[in-house]
Amino acid sequence: MNNFKLQRKEFVDGLLDNSITILYSGATKQESYDEDYYFSVNRNFYYITGINQDDVYIMILKRKGTVKEIVYAAENDPLKIKWVGEVLYPEEIKEISEVNEVKFLNEFETDLVRLMRDNRYKCVYLDLEEPSFQGQRNFGLELKKKVNALALDKKVYDAYPLITRNRGVKKPYEIELFRHDVEVTRKALEYVMQNLSKCEYEYQVQALFEGAIKFYGNAIPSFHTIAGSGVNGATLHYSENVKKLDKNDMILLDLGANCNLYHADISRTYPLSGKYSPQQKTIYSIVLGCNKHIESMARPGVSIHDLQMETVKYLAKACLDAKLIKTEEEIKNYYFHGVSHHIGLDTHDPYPDRTEGLKAGMIISNEPGLYFKELGIGVRIEDDLLITEDGCENLSKDIIKDVDEVEAYIQKYMNK
Numbered sequence: 001m002n003n004f005k006l007q008r009k010e011f012v013d014g015l016l017d018n019s020i021t022i023l024y025s026g027a028t029k030q031e032s033y034d035e036d037y038y039f040s041v042n043r044n045f046y047y048i049t050g051i052n053q054d055d056v057y058i059m060i061l062k063r064k065g066t067v068k069e070i071v072y073a074a075e076n077d078p079l080k081i082k083w084v085g086e087v088l089y090p091e092e093i094k095e096i097s098e099v100n101e102v103k104f105l106n107e108f109e110t111d112l113v114r115l116m117r118d119n120r121y122k123c124v125y126l127d128l129e130e131p132s133f134q135g136q137r138n139f140g141l142e143l144k145k146k147v148n149a150l151a152l153d154k155k156v157y158d159a160y161p162l163i164t165r166n167r168g169v170k171k172p173y174e175i176e177l178f179r180h181d182v183e184v185t186r187k188a189l190e191y192v193m194q195n196l197s198k199c200e201y202e203y204q205v206q207a208l209f210e211g212a213i214k215f216y217g218n219a220i221p222s223f224h225t226i227a228g229s230g231v232n233g234a235t236l237h238y239s240e241n242v243k244k245l246d247k248n249d250m251i252l253l254d255l256g257a258n259c260n261l262y263h264a265d266i267s268r269t270y271p272l273s274g275k276y277s278p279q280q281k282t283i284y285s286i287v288l289g290c291n292k293h294i295e296s297m298a299r300p301g302v303s304i305h306d307l308q309m310e311t312v313k314y315l316a317k318a319c320l321d322a323k324l325i326k327t328e329e330e331i332k333n334y335y336f337h338g339v340s341h342h343i344g345l346d347t348h349d350p351y352p353d354r355t356e357g358l359k360a361g362m363i364i365s366n367e368p369g370l371y372f373k374e375l376g377i378g379v380r381i382e383d384d385l386l387i388t389e390d391g392c393e394n395l396s397k398d399i400i401k402d403v404d405e406v407e408a409y410i411q412k413y414m415n416k
């Protein structure tokens, strides 16, 4: 059984008997006149099939303990082959997914109508992904309407929380893919540091990183690269990256490499001059101390919610001690995001519960930050942690972050 078959089996084992599951890979979205956006596969569909292609359905029929699985995909078209290449052939789909039966798309509707009228099946599972895509097509809801119109007697269940829960604990092969993404990110960040003094604008720092992840791993950015210098570092998701760099500022980089649908998610904050000012160093050191403290706490049984509470406590105390704030409550003006989220096929992997204890095999971020806009200072230091049996492994421990190390590394390459 390959990985995708195994992941599908884990999902199917949890389904009710006499059920039909239908998942869809998604459609390519048009960007302009004759250009499409890059296709981004529905992650739950991918997790249980391994197929990264648009307009593909999987239908899973579970009845009396037996399971029948059918994939519906486009047939190769000779003209399209000349322009854009081939889509997967049925034999390839069978090999990737270990599904026994592959049909062409034109059979999907007929099969759907027939099965919806088959009263041996009592319920239907669809991926009713939370309505976070306002104004966009939601294929799960479109299918639900169709199912409701065809089969009033069948109850519809949501497959989304079932699969996203399974996605929480990573398989060994996923951890290896993830390590590779972090490694490519490390190499690219070193390249950035080596050439930082040559940059005049934020977008040039971004360009160094994005070129390097392509060079080292044929990767795309995990998300819009954030390269915010000075005051821009205090805007959490700033990604315009257009400001001219001032040597007296720090630059906050939040970025990652995605080589294979897994997403490294790393933040570092570098001094553009090669040396942190005393004030920058004070604030940076608080965030770094917090980052290390949270790493020491992350282990099975502790929840993301617990880590968040601890982060607020730590940062409030440290900022009070440093006289950056006057009361503990004031910390909410300078730290206002979560310290941790699951990472995987999505940068923010949608695990259903933040208050549940972590388990070995989960991968989470560790990203405390402080944002003093009035001082032109934003600091975030983010690592990716693999939860182990008795603690955690910092997967990005080789991406340097200690004050002396960062300063020495950048200075070594200055004016060269």
Ligand SMILES: [Mn+2]
Residues within 6 Å of the ligand: 265, 341, 365, 367, 382
């Ligand atoms: Mn993150």
